[in-house]
Every structure is written in C-alpha cells, then in structure tokens.
Amino acid sequence: MSFFCPHFNPDNEHCDRVRDHCIPGRTGCVLARNSTFAVSAQARINAQSAALPPAPPLPPLHSGRKTLKTG
Numbered sequence: 001m002s003f004f005c006p007h008f009n010p011d012n013e014h015c016d017r018v019r020d021h022c023i024p025g026r027t028g029c030v031l032a033r034n035s036t037f038a039v040s041a042q043a044r045i046n047a048q049s050a051a052l053p054p055a056p057p058l059p060p061l062h063s064g065r066k067t068l069k070t071g
Contacts, residue, residue, distance in 0.1 A: 003035075005031070007030065019058050021048060023044050023048060024037070024041070025041035025044075026045055027041070
C-alpha cells in the first residue's frame with residue numbers, strides 16, 4: 001500500500017507536521033484518523049527510537065500572522 005502525505009519531507013524523511021521522524025499513524029499524523037495499521041504506531045515509534053538518532057532540530061514555526069505595531 002502507498003500513500004501521499006503533503007507534510008512528508010523526502011530530503012530527510014521527516015514529517016513537517018509533527019516535526020519528527022515520519023511514522024505513519026502516530027499522534028498528529030493525518031493518517032491517524034482514517035487508517036488502520038497491522039503494527040500500532042506506538043510500537044513503530046518505540047522500534048524506530050531505538051534504531052535511529054533523534055531528529056534534527058527544526059526552525060521555529062511561522063504563524064503567518066502579522067503583528068501590529070503600537071506607538
């Protein structure tokens with residue numbers, strides 16, 4: 001089975017939405033609500049955490065809102 005995720009960054013296999021490694025179905029993932037997996041997301045997170053180094057830090061999120069200057 002394959003899927004498309006607009007939040008997946010193929011350069012470093014990183015999810016821009018949850019700001020961590022891409023693990024389909026994890027909390028915050030767009031697939032968590034409408035997909036069923038043979039292996040639970042938590043089990044895959046635990047297995048991947050033991051195998052991979054921590055994800056690199058990302059720049060802060062930009063809200064896209066403009067702030068008003070007073071004065």
